Amino acid sequence: MYPHNPFPLIVLALLASVAQAQFGFFDQMFGQQGGQQQQQQRPQNVPSDSSFYQAQFERMHCDNYLCPDTLACVHFPHHCPCAWPNHEDKFETGDGHRICVSKGGFRAGEASRKVELARKGLL
Structure with a gap:
């Protein structure tokens, strides 16, 4: 009732x-x-050695140039993309390679200006 x-x-x-x-x-x-012990599954930290990277590198097939930092297969080293294109600007060096520089700064082209200053030895 x-x-x-x-x-x-x-x-x-x-x-x-x-x-x-x-x-x-x-x-x-x-x-x-x-009343029960809660087991939280957290991802494990990556190992502090380069074995994972080496395994990925060795597994790649590229007839031309394999970019060491992005594992992209390109025709020439200066064609390698930056790993974080939304945050880095790519610049080609005089020796046929490229560098990736953090965009940073408050003005557009700030990274480019700093690269030019460094090329001239002023930075």
């Missing part, structure tokens, strides 16, 4: 939710949830 006055049930439900919230807070503080 259902009681005619729902007030005691509402109060009981409210007290239960407050108790759950209170103990839930302590469970979270001590790394437990619902």
